[in-house]
Amino acid sequence: MARDGEPSQFPKTGRFLAGRLRHDMSQSEQVELENMAGSIKTYPDGHRLIARGDVCDHSTILIDGFMLRTLESDDRRYGVSFHVPGDFVDLHCFALKRLDHNIDCVGPTTIAQIPHSEILKTMKERPHLARLFWFSTMLDAAMHREWIMKLEQLTAPRRIAHIFAEVWRRLEMVGLGFEDGFETPLRQADIADMCGATPIHTNRALADLRKKGIADFQRGAVRIPDRNRLEEFAVFTPDYLFGEGALYLRDYD
Amino acid sequence: MARDGEPSQFPKTGRFLAGRLRHDMSQSEQVELENMAGSIKTYPDGHRLIARGDVCDHSTILIDGFMLRTLESDDRRYGVSFHVPGDFVDLHCFALKRLDHNIDCVGPTTIAQIPHSEILKTMKERPHLARLFWFSTMLDAAMHREWIMKLEQLTAPRRIAHIFAEVWRRLEMVGLGFEDGFETPLRQADIADMCGATPIHTNRALADLRKKGIADFQRGAVRIPDRNRLEEFAVFTPDYLFGEGALYLRDYD
DNA sequence: CGTTGTCTTGACTATGGTCAAATCCCGTGG
DNA sequence: CCACGGGATTTGACCATAGTCAAGACAACG
Missing domain, CATH: 1.10.10.10 (Winged helix-like DNA-binding domain superfamily/Winged helix DNA-binding domain)
Incomplete structure (x- = not known):
């Protein structure tokens, strides 16, 4: 069933862009990305990884489990998007500095984090990989748009x-x-x-x-x-x- | 009334990020951006600037007028976001290559276009400006999310x-x-x-x-x-x- | 002046929200 | 093993919001 994304060779980042542009990542980019990711962490169901307004200096790649991007208003929680393994869930906050939304775990989750200093270095030294990062955030925007229509x-x-x-x-x-x-x-x-x-x-x-x-x-x-x-x-x-x-x-x- | 964005000095791009991070753009970045923009064009009400699926090699900055990002399904048009002067309306397609949505003019509009080759050069040579571009697309995503909640x-x-x-x-x-x-x-x-x-x-x-x-x-x-x-x-x-x-x-x- | 597109009104139906209560499910403690 | 408790799910009755169909009013433009 597994087609793309080789979690064995790249346990933390092997699913990033799998089925999309992963084929456009060179071997060295794949290695680089894997090395950027810090230690693996796990969280329980319902854990709020980041809350709206937090200033963040790292971004999270989801390795296992599911996450929900949420906004709150009038004491109700609204889901704005859903995340599956391989998603770079909060890469947005590299550009935004503060996140406008929350990231909540749904079920137990496993993640790794990439410091923004590494992403900044990528922007300076590896424009092609940086563009793939940008692409992955644009994918989220495209999914948002489809959901708005739906x-x-x-x-x-x-x-x-x-x-x-x-x-x-x-x-x-x-x-x-x-x-x-x-x-x-x-x-x-x-x-x-x-x-x-x-x-x-x-x-x-x-x-x-x-x-x-x-x-x-x-x-x-x-x-x-x-x-x-x-x-x-x-x-x-x-x-x-x-x-x-x-x-x-x-x-x- | 005009606070930021100096359309006089930068007639094509003076409103880009006005009120947000424009203060973070150096004078040389502002000049560079203005020079990247090609000739000014105008379109009539209802004109579809880009249609879903089009491959694009340039992106559009809205100088005057309004635009609507739309998706179509079952012969109905659905608006997913609205654009005002200063918005880099389809910068998304630099990362996505093909746009997943349409860009429609609402009323008569004035625009300028920036070739993707220029943006690619920006990514290689001006990572700070590139990050501001990324930021502006993330702003769109944040607005999408708010709208989903609403x-x-x-x-x-x-x-x-x-x-x-x-x-x-x-x-x-x-x-x-x-x-x-x-x-x-x-x-x-x-x-x-x-x-x-x-x-x-x-x-x-x-x-x-x-x-x-x-x-x-x-x-x-x-x-x-x-x-x-x-x-x-x-x-x-x-x-x-x-x-x-x-x-x-x-x-x- | 009539034509066309835009806006407005009315009557009826369908989809979804609210309040209230019952039931199911599963882990805990006896 | 079985009773208990709390969260999750299900059902019922009723109300509010929004869609549909049909028709009429209005305004801009030739």
């Missing part, structure tokens, strides 16, 4: 189906998908936060997906009998993930 | 109020706001596209804002009697714009 376009059951479709694809890109779905520590309340619905409505929407035979979400795993049916229901087109497809990049220059 | 959190009248509050502030940052509101060529249908509502519902929501005395949107201009009331109604906090406020950046390093 929030505007879709009803709750379809929004949830869209989340499932996207996460499944992204997990496959880093070698973590299964034939019939994927594993996830998400709770219904997390999904509610992610699609801006109440937990109660989310519950009914999940029941609807189950009844329709589109997706069966149960404690820790999503089973999807028919990918086409799911993606059609969710009006999901994977181009914006910049994997294979209409927007796929062969390489730079 | 879509999840707010009803239609409040969404519209939020758009007004944000656009007003951003126009002020580049010296184009007025005491009591701002001018805009937006139609009700555009606002509908931007907040994911039907034109009919948007019309009622605008009537609601008018009745409440929060904002009066009329052909080409928005009049806002009381900023505090608008921002409170919209649950608007300007931090995420990275102007003055909790997330403000003094400078890099």
